[in-house]
Amino acid sequence: MATAGLTLEAIAPLMIERVRAGQSVVRLHSGDPSLYSAIHEQIQILAAAEIAFEVIPGISAFQAAAAKLNAELTIPGLVQSIILTRISGRTQVPETEELEALAAHQTSLCLYLSARHVEAAQARLMVHYPADTPVAICYRLGWPDEQIHLVSLDQMATVTRDVDLIRTTLYVVSPALGAAKARSRLYNPDHTHLFRPRPSQTQT
Numbered sequence: 604m605a606t607a608g609l610t611l612e613a614i615a616p617l618m619i620e621r622v623r624a625g626q627s628v629v630r631l632h633s634g635d636p637s638l639y640s641a642i643h644e645q646i647q648i649l650a651a652a653e654i655a656f657e658v659i660p661g662i663s664a665f666q667a668a669a670a671k672l673n674a675e676l677t678i679p680g681l682v683q684s685i686i687l688t689r690i691s692g693r694t695q696v697p698e699t700e701e702l703e704a705l706a707a708h709q710t711s712l713c714l715y716l717s718a719r720h721v722e723a724a725q726a727r728l729m730v731h732y733p734a735d736t737p738v739a740i741c742y743r744l745g746w747p748d749e750q751i752h753l754v755s756l757d758q759m760a761t762v763t764r765d766v767d768l769i770r771t772t773l774y775v776v777s778p779a780l781g782a783a784k785a786r787s788r789l790y791n792p793d794h795t796h797l798f799r800p801r802p803s804q805t806q807t
């Protein structure tokens with residue numbers, strides 16, 4: 604059943620009644636349910652009704668984007684953290700998480716739910732990120748009408764408006780997308796670890 608047009612007050616009884624009637628209910632959300640999925644309120648209602656449930660993880664849009672871009676968002680010596688966030692819209696972001704404050708870390712930053720406010724987002728990001736920081740504008744990843752535009756940060760808003768994106772758009776802002784050659788320690792011959800000890804340690 605499509606639930607986009609329903610309120611929580613309508614959805615919850617549908618789930619509860621069917622489970623109590625002995626049926627299995629799947630509540631399908633896009634991406635991973637741990638972010639921007641409004642499952643918190645559903646979990647509380649189901650728990651209060653003593654309905655057992657299980658949350659199944661999914662692939663979030665930022666992970667789909669990285670795969671489509673053939674990119675790792677954590678590159679040694681360049682960037683080792685990823686921030687998943689959004690700009691304030693009808694849902695307000697707490698003051699301590701304002702985009703400008705998060706941008707100060709210059710991490711890989713994945714911006715959800717923000718295409719409508721892309722001018723404000725770009726301006727806040729540019730307070731700290733250089734203007735030539737690569738940005739992947741990702742629209743409807745995985746769908747037949749998918750679009751991916753790789754641009755510099757100072758073009759983020761212009762390109763978004765030119766191609767007329769409002770919904771289902773994720774921005775991946777990351778120095779990693781323009782990274783030069785880099786190497787991790789994991790497969791480096793100079794780096795030993797449990798599964799690849801020093802040659803002398805492996806001799807019998």
Ligand SMILES: C[S@@+](CC[C@H](N)C(=O)[O-])C[C@H]1O[C@@H](n2cnc3c(N)ncnc32)[C@H](O)[C@@H]1O
Pocket residue numbers: 632633634635636637638639640662663664665714715716717741742743744745746770771772773774
């Ligand atoms: C309500 S949130 C849901 C996020 C979802 N739980 C996830 O983990 O991807 C919707 C936002 O996620 C992003 N998004 C979800 N699916 C997407 C897709 N297929 N392509 C690009 N962005 C997507 C967009 O930023 C969109 O505005």
